[in-house]
Amino acid sequence: MTVAAIYDMKRDPSNRDVMSYEEDGDRHSIYFLRARSREDLQRRMVGHRKIADLTFGMFGRSPDHVASFVTGMVMKPDELPSPHAYADNLLAYYRHARDQDTYVVYAVVPPQAARDPQFYTRKNLPVPPLSVVREEDDGVVISGMKMLATGAVLANEIWIGNVLPLAPDQKKEAITCVVPCNAPGLTLWSRKPLSLASRTEFDSPLAWRYDETDSMLLCKEVKVPWERVFVNGDALLSRDIYVKTPSHCFGNHQSSVRYWSKMRLLLGLCSKVAQATGANQVPAVKEKLGQMSAVEGVIAGMVNGQINAFESWPAGYVCFNRRIMYAALDWCTQNYAKFVDELRELCGGGVFQMPADISVMQNETLAELFTTYFQTPQCDAVTRMKLFKLAWDFVGSEFAGRHQQYEKFYAGASFIVRNHAFRETDWTAFNRIVEDLMASYDYAKSAATAAAE
Amino acid sequence: MTVAAIYDMKRDPSNRDVMSYEEDGDRHSIYFLRARSREDLQRRMVGHRKIADLTFGMFGRSPDHVASFVTGMVMKPDELPSPHAYADNLLAYYRHARDQDTYVVYAVVPPQAARDPQFYTRKNLPVPPLSVVREEDDGVVISGMKMLATGAVLANEIWIGNVLPLAPDQKKEAITCVVPCNAPGLTLWSRKPLSLASRTEFDSPLAWRYDETDSMLLCKEVKVPWERVFVNGDALLSRDIYVKTPSHCFGNHQSSVRYWSKMRLLLGLCSKVAQATGANQVPAVKEKLGQMSAVEGVIAGMVNGQINAFESWPAGYVCFNRRIMYAALDWCTQNYAKFVDELRELCGGGVFQMPADISVMQNETLAELFTTYFQTPQCDAVTRMKLFKLAWDFVGSEFAGRHQQYEKFYAGASFIVRNHAFRETDWTAFNRIVEDLMASYDYAKSAATAAAE
Amino acid sequence: MTVAAIYDMKRDPSNRDVMSYEEDGDRHSIYFLRARSREDLQRRMVGHRKIADLTFGMFGRSPDHVASFVTGMVMKPDELPSPHAYADNLLAYYRHARDQDTYVVYAVVPPQAARDPQFYTRKNLPVPPLSVVREEDDGVVISGMKMLATGAVLANEIWIGNVLPLAPDQKKEAITCVVPCNAPGLTLWSRKPLSLASRTEFDSPLAWRYDETDSMLLCKEVKVPWERVFVNGDALLSRDIYVKTPSHCFGNHQSSVRYWSKMRLLLGLCSKVAQATGANQVPAVKEKLGQMSAVEGVIAGMVNGQINAFESWPAGYVCFNRRIMYAALDWCTQNYAKFVDELRELCGGGVFQMPADISVMQNETLAELFTTYFQTPQCDAVTRMKLFKLAWDFVGSEFAGRHQQYEKFYAGASFIVRNHAFRETDWTAFNRIVEDLMASYDYAKSAATAAAE
């Protein structure tokens, strides 16, 4: 329903200019645009933001996410050299996805704790991480698991790959390809749905709509035709295609924009909850609201900064500033729990004052007691309950818990994000700042100066 | 069931010495002990800890909590002077509770955002905060709401009072009394139960057992007999009885001990989860485990420190050190979300790798796939799922969310806790440290010394 | 010397295009440019950065700081209406400062703890805050104190005003004007110079060059000619001229840029110190360097974001995005001590391993011991000492201590910065996000849906 709403929004004629662009004689979703100027990057950002605002940043694996990875990758096809990579396949797939506006998700991380293949071999068990079991004339056959195919139960296709570095000898795992979600042999093992605890949308509005689910992808002898294989048999290459092209940057720019939408909802909630408790008149709470407004300003700044400080790439393409993008990623993943905690603080005990659920309004006696006793000068009882239920879905429900886990591990453990930042840093330039400063004085001259005084 | 287990544990003969003491010719639960020595305080602590360990610190309103408030209060009955307070009633009630080992909970805070009585008067509505509507020969009649009667749906009696300061003219609200949970006119409006989302104990073991619930207490013309009234009509006194007696300290010492049990479970979970993911070999994870061990050591230290630095009170009684108790309270409330976040970090994406629920084991095909593919060198699949489900109930489930809210607001907003600390601080002594230091030199002498060099 | 170097750099022909612009038939320093496009804002930023890089962000009150306040103010002269404001005087002064490229600093805050005028009146003492003592035909006469005229001992002129709100009746204090530093009756009370502790540039290179000093401004009957008076006698107006024009934003954008330069030096130092101790091979230290690189990326992002999300103002002018600017200001002031602490951590005990000062090299015996024993595989002894002395001037010297104090209070206490953020936030828009979301479902419909399932 949420995904459909995104497609509907894009088709709405009033959004045509913002949500699509023209290429090869047709209009395509804006997130397939290969950017050639700062203005193109701005258009991509605005398109991402429209989608993210529609879901309040709560639906991370929207169709523009993986599409951006693909688009970024085709902007530098020479990073997919033969024999182990297939640039033409990628380009063809890009056109297919663009023209069909396919909803692609991905599964690009091996299962946790399954990195010791000898254990499995000793026990005569299949090694869990997904890998190529054999090559055939018409394609490769893959088996094993990948995590975490977020959104997969709603999608058309799944991109399989490796965003984490493989060891050089993990050639069998070095497969990058796309499979349809209904491929024979493919199953999705989805975690517990998070809306189960609520009987109505009223009681848990965010979980109700935006639980995109996370799934383990399990393949048993899934055949992938060659034209959907992009890398095969080169462990390093299977990772490099993300970071040596704009791919990783385009995909994660989307996540900056999505997080921004989330911060906008958060800021609105902070404001409304403070109003509902009457705390918004307290100076310390006003300062807190100013502080949270500054939080929204930081991510706004970093999204815009990625555009203003854009990078020029070969072939006339441009890319968002990668160091600012990784800085945003680190800031986003490190601070989400803290931001949620601020709203938690503003809610106080109010979230526990509300009755078990809104069915209280279906009993006349209870409804009268409820509307009488639970109203406040700021708010009637139902609206107050509605607001606190919504806030609770941001700070305390299982859906909220999943988002706190999700944002922290959106890009892996902290060292993964920071190693991206490390990799893209021109250390020679930063070292030179110190070296030049140190070169501008020496102890002999210093001593002479001192003596002369 | 949990509450029954606590009573069962106390009655177990092997726990007799630890869980009870002798007085007035009978044995009573240890938390009714009026302490006369450091050793008595130690005995109280050990008793609290037995109860808290039984529930892993997850059941805050265990029977020893409010009982400790009552016990602390009777250690200084002259703080309940007539005509507005009734020390004899309190003493009688203490004996009743002690001898019956009653499970008492409390509701001692006015409803949020309901502090502008004129709003209600203008609209011809009852003012929400619970207050005395009239006095009769055989008791007072009370109406209105109090929050948040945690545990009330499981208890025998509810203590009603005011731990937050009232304005001096809020005389009608200045009622302190005890009512049985089945008093006519008394209703409890309980928030949503947190175990609803789970079909089995396996899927959510903590919520399954330890959801103590939080309830709004709503009284409509509830009659309270005079012998259960302790303060009536004196706004300041109705608060002072907690902080001018050992009451507040005895009650909150229990919470320090309970939190300590929680930290012990947390530390165990950190260790087990790190084992399950294999991360416990990584140096950074070892450091993290050492850090979490130190966290457990801090609360262990503060619990023990409250005993070692005990205070002497009149009439031969002793009390836990109040400044250390409030320091612990501030530390506990400020840091809980952070500690949970550490376990969240150790879990990584592992919590989302597990199937929706353990019913997967009831289908033979699924069970085989599950046990084959989800095992790791460290752990078989079912044990791994069991551990991650348990950890998730600490970090991510709605039960976990409630605990993050609960610990933060256990004692009210941060300024409330810190104002307790402020109140109990001997500022004159601390100022004198600086004043004496400053008095030990002056500018004239300083200048002379400098000149002489 | 440092100030001269800035002027020299601007005059260097190779910097002509970057550091100046053409207007009214002449070239002027770029920071006088009234921006009419995103490109103009970019040019201002680049100019600030050239200056800030020259001083590694360690010299806050460089000539472009107050000049930017003045320039921003003349972009909206209708906020200076008569009779209490003098827009023409301001415009004339702008032209004077621009054409002479004057080094103006300011003193715009009343002395701490001096806000109770009655205390002084009772004791027959002059009230400390600077105010107008009388008006004369040729100007106003002012007396009293303002803090904190940073850079004043090096400047040409001092701008006097009020960036903090005055009470409406503080009309005498509501004076905004400019005085030359050598005005009769004007004295500067400068705090202790921070380079005193060091005998040589080698021992304390940053303090040696960049101690801009902070001074109390004390005026005794200083005459200010009318043409240098911009506001007189209107308490609210005397503050509004900063925040209702681009003034405050232009001035504080400079501080974002300057802080960025500081972070670049910090990042360089982190890298070099990690090299010198050999710690740069440790994975945890690599992650730390990546993290610090991300810190530099955050401020880079927010500086660029202020440009990309620029605001359109009347009369064809544009301004940096104010919410992002205040977000940057809050982030900068809140985190400086933390960033310094990261470098402190990388230094370890190394900063205390070095001899008292570099005079050790002037004694042959000591020099030999020193160069022999204090070298490491990574670094000869003198270079190592040089690096650690430099790092210490960032983390531990009194100069470092002043910067930690300075950055925290650069814009006043935290609530001041956040109230700026609060003020510029369109709360209606943020509230509407929540309101629209809540309007999209209601309990009746929710209940019906639930029932139908």
Place this chain on the structure above:
Amino acid sequence: MTVAAIYDMKRDPSNRDVMSYEEDGDRHSIYFLRARSREDLQRRMVGHRKIADLTFGMFGRSPDHVASFVTGMVMKPDELPSPHAYADNLLAYYRHARDQDTYVVYAVVPPQAARDPQFYTRKNLPVPPLSVVREEDDGVVISGMKMLATGAVLANEIWIGNVLPLAPDQKKEAITCVVPCNAPGLTLWSRKPLSLASRTEFDSPLAWRYDETDSMLLCKEVKVPWERVFVNGDALLSRDIYVKTPSHCFGNHQSSVRYWSKMRLLLGLCSKVAQATGANQVPAVKEKLGQMSAVEGVIAGMVNGQINAFESWPAGYVCFNRRIMYAALDWCTQNYAKFVDELRELCGGGVFQMPADISVMQNETLAELFTTYFQTPQCDAVTRMKLFKLAWDFVGSEFAGRHQQYEKFYAGASFIVRNHAFRETDWTAFNRIVEDLMASYDYAKSAATAAAE
């Protein structure tokens, strides 16, 4: 002078009972007491505290520090087995130090970045870390460097050893011994004294008195007689003697107590500075003072907790609780910069308002202006300057900077402290908490229960 004051205080008859104990027919300083009961531990703590209060916790290497290491070590002499350790020598040295009340300091860490011996060998250079160069009949001869002999320039003797683990083959470095400070061949390379920047005690009162200095210890062919050698030639043993005896715990308990004194001065300063600025009436500042009072309460709690939860050791001895001691150590080292930052915040810009130094009072004109204009309703000018100078010596001076570095690295990098905590943790017990909980339910029973409902 400071050290002399400590000895004088101990000799003061009024402190006799607190500061000394009787053994072997004589009275000795309390910190040589081998504890046999909780009360003995309490006496040690009180003694440490008297010394620490005298120096406001600002003089870390007071005579009771290393003496406590020695005392703790002789409580378990069987951890010093022959042939590589000399328990008798240790015991004899303990008696010598106790009976003479010697001021011993130590140097127990190898120089930073000097851990690659091959680099030095290749260059024909002496390997920097101190080691045994040869053994002779009457003693061992040692050469090389150790860091950081804090207090050494004031002490009688230096304990040389290894608190950090050595590699098993570093036998030459595995020397533990004591040398007098005037041993031939021994030189101390002291870092810059921190009081140089101030002309008077008034301007920098803490640095003036309490700069204990840090020195590199450089030995060239220093002869150590055998009776002062405690370990020789066993790398593991040379470290184990600290952690397998109460040594490390006794020594670091002293540091907990010292830190506590520091927090008491800090709390006094927070209070006095808030008074001086008039901010103490602001609710947010009152909360801040309450928070800082809680900080003092945390360390008070952990010091007392180490006593209440004491450990029983063989031979009738008792030891402070080691896990609480390491928890305190971690808390102390992690948070010092944060606590300083709180005082920094309370000071605001006030620290820069003061004139360069107090010589202003020696000029009549300036003195009059100063006393007139710099007074406030709360404070005369000189007292205000005195207070802010004192506060600055805690937050901003180079002495303050050294303490921020010192506390962070008091016990080495964070992983060192946490590995101590890790080592002393009974992981089996903590794992069992989780294992027992998990054993109390299983999926089969869970499923059955669910089905029955």
